[in-house]
Amino acid sequence: MIIFRLIWESFRFALQALKSNLTRTILSLLGVTIGIFAIIAVFTLVDSLEKNIKSSFSFLGTNVVRVDRFPFAAGGGEYPWWKYFRRPPGNYNEFLFLKERMKNAEAITISASANTTIKRGSSSFGGANLQGVVFNHKEVYDIPVVEGRFFTELEISAARNVTVIGAKIAQTLFQGDDNIIGKEIKIKGQKFIVIGLLEEEGEGLFDMPSKDDACLIPFGTFGKMYYMGRWGVEPTIAAKGYDDDKNLVALENEMTGLLRAKRGLKPIEEDNFALNKSEFIQNAIGAIFDVISIAGAVIGGFSILVGGFGIANIMFVSVRERTNIIGIQKSLGAKNYFILLQFLFESTFLSLFGGLAGLLLVFAITFIPLGALEVFLSAKNIILGLVLSSTIGMLSGSIPAGMAARMDPVEAIRSN
Structure with missing residues (x-):
């Protein structure tokens, strides 16, 4: 008291x-x-x-390790940029090789992107971020579909002309139409059926890739439209690690060993790839x-x-x-x-x-x-x-x- x-x-x-x-x-x-x-x-x-x-920077994902030519911390006199430039980019065969053998990855994906213009009738959306993805992409990155659905494995393997679009693209092309699922749009002159709509992300502080500008299509369909390789669109392989893998050490070590084996690197040769963690930029x-x-x-x-x-x-x-x-x-x-x-x-x-x-x-x-x-x-x-x-x-x-x-x-x- x-x-x-x-x-x-x-x-x-x-x-x-x-x-x-x-x-x-x-x-x-x-x-x-x-x-x-x-x-x-x-x-x-x-x-x-x-x-x-x-x-x-959410497009980089969480607990994700990417295979790139350039590391996020590239630069400096000890390792000039041209050495990174000479490295070969990742490819679909390496993705399949890693997917079949990796044990420390929760999921693995490969994707490629390019800017393009999407049309529907007299309406068009310029600067769309066209992405070719595989079925496991939604397990590595957050793909919030609010209407419709994501791709099926059959649609991915058959490289069908189906797409999941972002909110800005939907607003521009369909101008307030509430029922966009099943409608047609044109990408590089080809007809695509809209099967899904991504959740609106809103404006960011920087001009970074946004889900609102994204247009997802099957990876095989993307490959028919763009040349992929050193002098074309370079695909990116990414793997998501388990939560109990601290600092993704086990995932990074396993990816390094498998990629070196796939590329035939000798023990005395240095890596000709960079493994970039999404947490690097955030830290x-x-x-x-x-x-x-x-x-x-x-x-x-x-x-x-x-x-x-x-x-x-x-x-x-x-x-x-x-x-x-x-x-x-x-x-x-x-x-x-x-x-x-x-x-x-x-x-x-x-x-x-x-x-x-x-x-x-x-x-x-x-x-x-x-x-x-x-x-x-x-x-x-x-x-x-x-x-x-x-x-x-x-x-x-x-x-x-x-x-x-x-x-x-x-x-x-x-x-x-």
Whole structure:
């Protein structure tokens, strides 16, 4: 019961401190408000920007290892770019070889893409990302079909003229028609039947491949339309690893050994391929934003420090104004810890008021339209703001609370 009594009395005294000199209190709490706003706003914007950028690279997949000629970290004098350029691209035979033998892959796929124009009657969609895929493609990459269906194995093996299209293509070619399944479109002069519609992805921060612009067709059909190889469209082999394969080490090692065997590389020869992990770019982006977050926290930390001095000032004034009351409480049997906790709770409540004001300002930012950037205030940042403001309040009130707890009751009662 004593804890609830302390909390209630401290909350009441905190409200009295706010009311007694509203202007002074608001100016003192402004430091905490600005500090919490600065730190949480930086963290919120960084988290939102990082999430939006990473989602722009969602086409790389999760837990996926790709076979490419160039590594994501290509460059540097020790290994010139022309050595990468001389490497042979992956091909369908290598895909079949890996598919039959790999044991550390959850699924494996091969795909190729090219930009083209898609037509339907007098309507056309330029810059469509035409992709030739195999049946297992949906097991490696996220292919959210909201209407219709994905390809069957028979349609893939028979290289039929069927397609799954993105939301932007559907909106442009069908102009609001709700029933697009079974309708015809033309790709490079050939008729295709629409069998599926992909879920709308929305705008990204960068001009990256988007599902909204995608047009999926069977890999064999794509091969009839485009030459694939070094001087044409280069297909990409990708394998999805198991969740318990930490850093995809087992998958990467197995792919390396099988590809070296397939390409007939001798033990002394270096790899003539690059295995790229989708997490490489995401980790690089995360490292950059970690630095930005630290810089923002340091800047906001100075504002919170100023706010802490403001809370301490309020508490020193509060102790001085209530010296007589402290003496009466002690003379009636109040213990030192009771007085100490009373002022600590009060300083914490005051700081929380300032922190909540800062969080409300950050929350208001989330309603400001920033184009493709979607800003969100996460529960993690809300809790962080509340913990920071509470900690500042406790630290700022510790010295005034200690002074109040050590007062002599007789001298405190005599004070005016």
